[in-house]
Amino acid sequence: MAKKIIPPVKGTRDFYPEKMAVRTWLYRQMRAASESFGYQEYDGPFLEPIALYAAKSGEELVKEQAFVFPDRGGDLITLRPELTPTLARMVAQKQGQLIFPLRWWSFGPFWRYERPQKGRAREFFQWNIDMIGVNSPEADAELAAVGAEFFRRVGLGPDEVHILVNNRRLMDARLDALDIPTAQRKAVFRLIDRREKMSASAWEAYAGEIGLSPAQLSGLKALLADEDLWQQSEELVRFFAAAEALGAREYLRYAPYIIRGLDYYTGTVFEARDRDGEFRAILGGGRYDNLVGDVGGNPLPGVGFAMGDMVVTLVLEKYGRLPQLSTQPAPILVTVFDADHLLEAYRLAAEVRRAGFNVVTYPEPAKLGKQFKYADRIGAKVALVLGPDELAAGKVALKNLATREQTLIDHTNLGPQLRQYLNL
Amino acid sequence: MAKKIIPPVKGTRDFYPEKMAVRTWLYRQMRAASESFGYQEYDGPFLEPIALYAAKSGEELVKEQAFVFPDRGGDLITLRPELTPTLARMVAQKQGQLIFPLRWWSFGPFWRYERPQKGRAREFFQWNIDMIGVNSPEADAELAAVGAEFFRRVGLGPDEVHILVNNRRLMDARLDALDIPTAQRKAVFRLIDRREKMSASAWEAYAGEIGLSPAQLSGLKALLADEDLWQQSEELVRFFAAAEALGAREYLRYAPYIIRGLDYYTGTVFEARDRDGEFRAILGGGRYDNLVGDVGGNPLPGVGFAMGDMVVTLVLEKYGRLPQLSTQPAPILVTVFDADHLLEAYRLAAEVRRAGFNVVTYPEPAKLGKQFKYADRIGAKVALVLGPDELAAGKVALKNLATREQTLIDHTNLGPQLRQYLNL
Numbered sequence: 048m049a050k051k052i053i054p055p056v057k058g059t060r061d062f063y064p065e066k067m068a069v070r071t072w073l074y075r076q077m078r079a080a081s082e083s084f085g086y087q088e089y090d091g092p093f094l095e096p097i098a099l100y101a102a103k104s105g106e107e108l109v110k111e112q113a114f115v116f117p118d119r120g121g122d123l124i125t126l127r128p129e130l131t132p133t134l135a136r137m138v139a140q141k142q143g144q145l146i147f148p149l150r151w152w153s154f155g156p157f158w159r160y161e162r163p164q165k166g167r168a169r170e171f172f173q174w175n176i177d178m179i180g181v182n183s184p185e186a187d188a189e190l191a192a193v194g195a196e197f198f199r200r201v202g203l204g205p206d207e208v209h210i211l212v213n214n215r216r217l218m219d220a221r222l223d224a225l226d227i228p229t230a231q232r233k234a235v236f237r238l239i240d241r242r243e244k245m246s247a248s249a250w251e252a253y254a255g256e257i258g259l260s261p262a263q264l265s266g267l268k269a270l271l272a273d274e275d276l277w278q279q280s281e282e283l284v285r286f287f288a289a290a291e292a293l294g295a296r297e298y299l300r301y302a303p304y305i306i307r308g309l310d311y312y313t314g315t316v317f318e319a320r321d322r323d324g325e326f327r328a329i330l331g332g333g334r335y336d337n338l339v340g341d342v343g344g345n346p347l348p349g350v351g352f353a354m355g356d357m358v359v360t361l362v363l364e365k366y367g368r369l370p371q372l373s374t375q376p377a378p379i380l381v382t383v384f385d386a387d388h389l390l391e392a393y394r395l396a397a398e399v400r401r402a403g404f405n406v407v408t409y410p411e412p413a414k415l416g417k418q419f420k421y422a423d424r425i426g427a428k429v430a431l432v433l434g435p436d437e438l439a440a441g442k443v444a445l446k447n448l449a450t451r452e453q454t455l456i457d458h459t460n461l462g463p464q465l466r467q468y469l470n471l
Numbered sequence: 472m473a474k475k476i477i478p479p480v481k482g483t484r485d486f487y488p489e490k491m492a493v494r495t496w497l498y499r500q501m502r503a504a505s506e507s508f509g510y511q512e513y514d515g516p517f518l519e520p521i522a523l524y525a526a527k528s529g530e531e532l533v534k535e536q537a538f539v540f541p542d543r544g545g546d547l548i549t550l551r552p553e554l555t556p557t558l559a560r561m562v563a564q565k566q567g568q569l570i571f572p573l574r575w576w577s578f579g580p581f582w583r584y585e586r587p588q589k590g591r592a593r594e595f596f597q598w599n600i601d602m603i604g605v606n607s608p609e610a611d612a613e614l615a616a617v618g619a620e621f622f623r624r625v626g627l628g629p630d631e632v633h634i635l636v637n638n639r640r641l642m643d644a645r646l647d648a649l650d651i652p653t654a655q656r657k658a659v660f661r662l663i664d665r666r667e668k669m670s671a672s673a674w675e676a677y678a679g680e681i682g683l684s685p686a687q688l689s690g691l692k693a694l695l696a697d698e699d700l701w702q703q704s705e706e707l708v709r710f711f712a713a714a715e716a717l718g719a720r721e722y723l724r725y726a727p728y729i730i731r732g733l734d735y736y737t738g739t740v741f742e743a744r745d746r747d748g749e750f751r752a753i754l755g756g757g758r759y760d761n762l763v764g765d766v767g768g769n770p771l772p773g774v775g776f777a778m779g780d781m782v783v784t785l786v787l788e789k790y791g792r793l794p795q796l797s798t799q800p801a802p803i804l805v806t807v808f809d810a811d812h813l814l815e816a817y818r819l820a821a822e823v824r825r826a827g828f829n830v831v832t833y834p835e836p837a838k839l840g841k842q843f844k845y846a847d848r849i850g851a852k853v854a855l856v857l858g859p860d861e862l863a864a865g866k867v868a869l870k871n872l873a874t875r876e877q878t879l880i881d882h883t884n885l886g887p888q889l890r891q892y893l894n895l
Contacts, residue, residue, distance in 0.1 A: 052563045052767035053523045056548050059516030061561050064575070067512045083824050085801035085831030085849075088491045092483030092594055093517075093580055094538075094550075099477045114518075116540030119584065124480050126518075126550075137485050139476050146848045148834055150800060151488070156517055156580070160543065170516055181834045185813065189834065196824075292817035294825070343476035376574060377509035389609065393716035400507050400620075401718070407509030410572055410605045410613065424570045425509075 058161075058169025068372040070172065073356055074154050077174040080197040081152035084189060086176055089151045091133035097123040099132045099342065114158050114169075126158035129353065130175040131338060138179055139344025147180030147347070157355075166326060166358045174330075177351030179339065184282045187315040187334055187350050188289035194319055194330055194352060195295035201359075202368040208329060210295075211302035212287075212317045215333075217280040218306075225266040231258060233310075239271065240306045243324075270303060277301040286315055311335045317352070321362045329362055330354035375426030377405035378469050382418040384434040395433050395443065402462030422448055428469055482585075482593025492796040494596065497780055498578050501598040504621040505576035508613060510600055513575045515557035521547040523556045523766065538582050538593075550582035553777065554599040555762060562603055563768025571604030571771070581779075590750060590782045598754075601775030603763065608706045611739040611758055611774050612713035618743055618754055618776060619719035625783075626792040632753060634719075635726035636711075636741045639757075641704040642730070649690040655682060657734075663695065664730045667748075694727055701725040710739055735759045741776070745786045753786055754778035799850030801829035802893050806842040808858040815857050819867065823855070826886030846872055852893055 055061060062070060078088070100109040109115065113128040127133060130153060138145060153175045161167060176193060178186050191210055198208050218239075219232070227235055234257040242250060254264045270276065277283040283301065290296050299317075307316040316333030320326070332352020340346030363369040381396040383389050389412060396408045407425065409418045415432065422430045432444040432453075442455040445468060456464045479485065486494060502512070524533040533539065537552040551557060554577060562569060577599045585591060600617055602610050615634055622632050643656070651659055658681040666674060678688045694700065701707040707725065714720050723741075731740040740757030744750070756776020764770030787793040805820040807813050813836060820832045831849065833842045839856065846854045856868040856877075866879040869892060880888045 053520055053560060055516055055560070056518045056520055056542065057544075059518050061516065061564070062514040063561065063565070064511040064513050067514055070514070071512065082801070082829050085829055087488040087798055087800050088495065089488050090486040090491055090494070092479050092485065094480045094483050094582075094594060096477055096480055114540075116538075118480065120481075136477060136479070137487065140485070141487070146845070150831070158518075170518060178834070183835050185817070186834045188817075189832070192821075288814060289817055292814040292821065294821040374511055376511050377506070390712060390716040393609070393612075393713055397616075397716065397718040405506050405509055407574070408613070410602070410610045411607050421570070 056169075058163040060168055060170065064374045065372075068374050069360065069369065070356060072370065072372055073172075073174075073359070076197060076200050077152070077154055077354075080193055080200055081174075081176055083196060084150065084193050086150040086152040086178075086193070088153060089134075089137070090153050090155055091127070091130065091137060093127055093156060094124050095127050095133060097125045099136060100125070100128070112159050112161065114160055128157060128159050130155075130157070130173070131177070131335070131351065131353075132342060134175070134177055134179075134351075135338040135342040135344070138339050138347065139342050142339070142344050142347075148186070149179045150177075151179070152176040166361050168357060172356040174354045174356075175351065176353075177349055179349040180347055181350075182334075182336065182348035184285035184315065185289040187282075188286050188293060188295070190332060190350050190352055191286075191290055191299060191317055192293035192295035194317075194354075195290075195298040197354075198298060198319070201363060203362065203366060205297040206322065207366050208298070208319055208321055208362060209300050210298050210317050210319045210330075211300055211305045212277070212283070212315065213302055213305040214277070214280050214283050214286075214315045215312055216314055217276065217283060218303075220279075221270050221276070225263050225270070227259070227263060235259070235267070236306045239267075239304055242271065242304050273303055274301055276303050282315060307331055307333055311338060313337070315350075319354075321365065325365070326358050326361055329359050373426070377407045377425075378428045379404055379406045379465065380418070380422040380425070380427040380430045381406055381408045382415060382422075382430055382432050383409050383412045384415070384432060386412045388434060388438070391433050391438065395431060399431070399461060399465065402465070404462075404465060419446065419448070422446075429465070480593075482587040484592055484594065488798045489796075492798050493784060493793065494780060496794065496796055497596075497598075497783070500621060500624050501576070501578055501778075504617055504624055505598075505600055507620060508574065508617050510574040510576040510602075510617070512577060513558075513561070514577050514579055515551070515554065515561060517551055517580060518548050519551050519557060521549045523560060524549070524552070536583050536585065538584055552581060552583045554579075554581070554597070555601070555759070555775065555777075556766060558599070558601055558603075558775075559762040559766045559768070562763050562771065563766050566763070566768050566771075572610070573603045574601075575603070576600040590785050592781060596780040598778045598780075599775065600777075601773055603773040604771055605774075606758075606760065606772035608709035608739065609713040611706075612710045612717060612719070614756060614774050614776055615710075615714055615723060615741055616717035616719035618741075618778075619714075619722040621778075622722060622743070625787060627786065627790060629721040630746065631790050632722070632743055632745050632786060633724050634722050634741050634743045634754075635724055635729045636701070636707070636739065637726055637729040638701070638704050638707050638710075638739045639736055640738055641700065641707065642727075644703075645694050645700070649687050649694070651683070651687060659683070659691070660730045663691075663728055666695065666728055697727055698725055700727050706739060731755055731757055735762060737761070739774070743778075745789065749789065750782050750785055753783050797850070801831045801849075802852045803828055803830045803889065804842070804846040804849070804851040804854045805830055805832045806839060806846075806854055806856050807833050807836045808839070808856060810836045812857060812859070812862075815862065819855060819857050823885060823889065826889070828886075828889060843870065843872070846870075853889070 114126040118124045157173050312333040313336045314334035318328040318331040330352050334350045336348045381392050383392045396406045399406045430446040441458050443458050445456050446453045538550040542548045581597050736757040737760045738758035742752040742755040754776050758774040760772045805816050807816045820830045823830045854870040865882050867882050869880050870877045
């Protein structure tokens with residue numbers, strides 16, 4: 048009677064080679080998009096003191112959403128739920144030595160204690176990218192352009208995904224014009240954010256509950272329908288012009304209802320979505336101006352975004368843009384003719400490796416048919432056989448696994464012959 | 472008055488770009504060595520139920536050495552202190568669908584609650600590589616050869632590092648011959664393991680304490696000095712012959728005192744060290760035959776090793792083999808001539824990016840001298856200037872930052888001209 052296999056922790060994922068290949072591919076695309084704009088890779092600890100998050104989100108929010116536990120010294124530590132506070136700490140620590148504008152990106156694991164569902168796990172990966180030390184709409188546009196460059200690289204076109212843009216200061220000005228007082232601002236932003244998640248009547252009732260008058264509600268509705276509103280914001284006019292110059296305009300769309308949840312954004316905000324609106328945001332970010340100051344450094348402006356690995360994968364799958372990634376371990380299998388020729392096979396494998404190929408050896412003597420079957424199953428293109436006849440003749444038998452043809456090739460000068468057979 | 476910067480968690484590390492470049496370089500070398508032998512990349516969750524480790528190390532050991540905390544459901548979970556139990560679980564879960572021999576490798580974070588010191592942190596990275604489904608000395612030799620291949624790739628020669636090899640079954644046979652009973656075996660292995668960490672007299676006293684007779688002690692000492700002992704083990708004779716065929720023999724040395732701490736090794740064990748013995752083991756591993764069975768699968772033999780990122784980095788530093796890694800964000804800086812030409816500069820940057828280059832833009836108008844200084848500080852090779860004169864002439868000014876020479880190049884066909892200037 049077999050023992051029960053211990054199940055993994057809820058909300059975590061096993062990355063078998065096929066899934067790992069997707070994660071590695073995403074990481075490479077994120078690297079390429081980041082580096083094409085001159086961003087440098089960095090990373091912070093995965094464990095952080097909970098106090099680090101107090102400045103940004105408040106300890107309570109972290110305690111609710113993050114894995115928090117006491118260190119053996121009794122201090123509360125957490126598995127990082129996001130990277131920006133770590134970035135702010137790292138910048139604050141070396142503020143005098145770093146070169147600004149500073150452009151940094153990272154890819155790594157994050158944890159949030161949420162209900163696992165499609166596109167959401169408790170342990171996930173996230174791309175973070177930020178520019179620190181510049182406060183300009185052009186810097187904001189550069190970040191949006193990095194996002195667009197990523198989409199272009201992975202084959203998601205502007206007819207499939209778009210980046211929706213708004214500006215907090217513009218919204219504040221418009222809410223001022225509607226005589227909505229500052230104290231009510233947060234509740235109204237929450238109301239706007241819930242617009243898509245409620246029925247029209249429930250949403251209007253909610254507006255009444257938070258104290259909006261019928262005139263204010265009607266003004267708000269007009270505002271949220273006004274796709275030309277951005278023209279009243281000098282910041283957004285410059286933002287879109289810069290994005291156009293950077294070749295990213297086709298992915299961008301002004302959307303007056305984009306708020307972004309976090310309190311700390313101060314200017315332009317944006318998020319990417321699939322155009323059908325089937326999934327949650329693919330990426331989200333914007334301008335924040337207080338963060339480095341909040342963790343103890345001198346205030347520095349910043350702009351950045353984060354993209355998780357899960358929603359973008361769903362979107363890539365939906366549009367059939369997830370490439371067929373090879374998880375073939377190696378193109379060449381070296382067979383073991385029999386026990387007496389095992390070391391000859393290993394020597395041959397070492398030789399082919401030195402010629403620059405990835406090579407799998409069949410680890411022990413077995414019937415050749417079984418070894419060829421293994422070569423097929425792992426996706427090898429050719430199998431090499433070195434038996435007594437080949438050895439005596441100074442040859443190696445090469446089996447093309449697609450055609451099943453076998454050829455004798457010279458043992459000397461193996462590299463070029465293999466490159467030719469493999470079409471390299 | 473500045474606020475205090477919140478310090479990071481003890482035993483964690485910040486990876487500023489210079490340090491991140493080393494981590495990424497190590498990961499690449501590990502990937503290349505693994506893939507040249509046809510191993511496939513995988514990963515498991517970073518959070519695991521503590522019960523998973525009970526089979527291998529015992530819950531108590533995990534509770535002492537790992538970060539353990541209750542999930543919100545009350546189950547004890549841990550930040551993985553090692554990967555092998557996760558590997559065993561993943562193999563057990565899909566045992567019927569996987570293709571054996573299975574060759575897998577991984578690189579990722581691990582956590583151990585230990586006193587941070589040189590070469591040891593509480594949060595560290597580790598390369599893990601295993602072959603599952605074959606029980607042969609030749610398979611063991613392949614793993615040792617992967618380790619040797621890594622050393623060769625990073626430029627550490629056999630005169631700088633070596634892989635010390637022993638065999639548990641050989642040791643058991645020799646301890647049998649000394650009439651040391653099975654019940655005493657663990658204590659004697661611990662004694663052998665402590666040989667280098669104690670003075671000779673303290674060590675001999677310790678031998679007496681665990682119950683060795685003077686004759687047994689003298690037999691043990693002779694055994695530990697016998698560098699030819701491996702010739703009595705058919706497994707090791709075959710191991711070294713296979714390692715020789717694989718081109719790894721020069722890195723390997725028989726060492727009768729190598730035990731490896733973990734209880735679960737059953738055959739050949741090995742660890743790599745710098746030849747001066749200055750540091751702890753660079754990598755350690757060996758054959759284990761029960762692990763997949765222990766977590767609930769059908770028993771399958773395995774062999775593998777793990778290498779942390781920290782000791783190998785110290786060894787690379789010691790021998791001057793850590794390469795000068797460029798953290799230059801991009802070879803090209805596009806300057807902003809003035810506010811009126813900002814969009815022209817962004818357009819130029821987008822154009823050069825499309826030609827395949829990584830490009831940094833100076834994000835806002837500033838004196839050209841200041842922008843050139845920034846280009847120098849980030850290590851750019853050339854700066855491009857697009858002012859009214861250049862625009863009128865259909866040219867771009869290219870400043871070679873090494874020679875300070877400025878040239879006008881045609882705006883059309885920029886890519887080939889830049890490739891030439893950058894010697895690409």
